[in-house]
Amino acid sequence: MRPAGPGEPGDQYSGEPGDQLPGEPVDLAVIAVPPAHVATELLELQRIGAARFYTDVASVKVEPLHRAAQLGCDLASYVASHPLAGREKSGPGAARADLFLGRPWALCPTEESDPEARAAVLRLIELCGANAVEVGASDHDRAVAVVSHAPHVAASAVAARLADATDVALGLAGQGVRDVTRIAGSDPGLWLGILSGNAAPVAEVLEAVATDLADAAGALRALAEGDGTATGELTQLLKRGVVGHDRIPGKHGGPASSYAVVQVVIGDRPGQLARLFLVCDEVGVNVEDVRLEHAPGLPLGIAELSVQPDAVPTLTDALRERGWEVP
Structure with a gap:
């Protein structure tokens, strides 16, 4: 597979919009922009003939695909994808050679997708050492709402409480609060784009979480007032949390091992x-x-x-x- 980029390796392209791309098209162009800009970038790259096939790495799939269809993009040469291997840090200094190794990489072909385009993206996933998971765009967005997008908002909500915390409280902070709030250190602008592109599925998850938290708060208020029977609802939430935690796959996929x-x-x-x-x-x-x-x-x-x-x-x-x- 030839590297994504204009022309032959080493070529530099600094032309204006409307210029033709020098050299032959590459095999696969990877679009790495926020979800709201995927479709417009795809349209421009296809217009100048940048590549034979195209994919993207945005964490939302339905919106970019819908917008690409609206703009008249060639959906045969485009297969949406999403490597689930991000970090809370960004920029060249946060790069890691093993970032994708062994990580799931969602592949979201549509009925219009050319089998050769799908094969090209699969080859990219293989070269990066990731594990391809083929899933529909809607199923993908609902899934990442549960395992990525809503947890980020929840972590941010917990971290936001620390902004006004006393020095005494921060001095008592242990590893638990660091674990819970780690991802809250990510770029807010980037995450606003992600959450906006997957708003409805994320809202559904957060509403369910908010209900659980409201019920827990109610039980704790009752306990504070001397109602010992209120422990049942709180205990059930804690037990459900254990069950959910234990379902997170282990480092090699499948059920988590007990170490x-x-x-x-x-x-x-x-x-x-x-x-x-x-x-x-x-x-x-x-x-x-x-x-x-x-x-x-x-x-x-x-x-x-x-x-x-x-x-x-x-x-x-x-x-x-x-x-x-x-x-």
């Missing part, structure tokens, strides 16, 4: 993580996941290593033998 966590006290100094992982390598223990929790005001923290349960004794003994503090 044991080994906690290790680690100094905030260069090379500490490398030393820690070297021990794991020496004893043949695979680290399935790692999480760091810093100790406020102290030059140390806790590294939580998720490993297979039967590997815990081996790793724990090896760490202690090498001088690591394992609580």
Whole structure:
């Protein structure tokens, strides 16, 4: 597959709108703009013959496809797609070579899509090391409303409470609030475009979440007034949360695996993580996941290593033998 871009590799194109593209068209052009601009960019690229086929990476699919049809774009050469591998940071400095590796990549062909166009996008997904998931545009937008868009709004709502929090409260902040609010640090302008393009499905999810929160608040008010029977509704919500959490796929897809966590006290100094992982390598223990929790005001923290349960004794003994503090 030839790289997306005008002309041959190394060519520079700085012409004005209406100019013809120099050189031959590339195999596949990837449109990386906010959802509201996908269709107009597609129309212009098709007009100048930039590529044989086209895709996009916007996180909303119905609106761009509908707008593309309205503008008269060639829908045969266009297959909408969406890699679900974003980060809360943006720009060249946030780039990662492994960003798409093993991640789902939604592929949303329509009845008009040329099989060759679909194959070209599948090849791109393969080259990026992602896993293609073919889904209709409407199903895609409803799905990301549940697993991405509404959670972002919910995280922002929680983070917004911290804007006026006291210094005492912020000084007590632990890893939990950092986990819940991590994605709230994303660019508001970018997310406004995403949410606007998927407004109705996101609103439905948020309304359901708001109902649960209102019921929880009501139960807590009742408890505060001495009504001990109000614990039932709150308990049910917490239990449903556990069920939902456990349904999140594991790192290799499918049901999440149950790992044991080994906690290790680690100094905030260069090379500490490398030393820690070297021990794991020496004893043949695979680290399935790692999480760091810093100790406020102290030059140390806790590294939580998720490993297979039967590997815990081996790793724990090896760490202690090498001088690591394992609580």
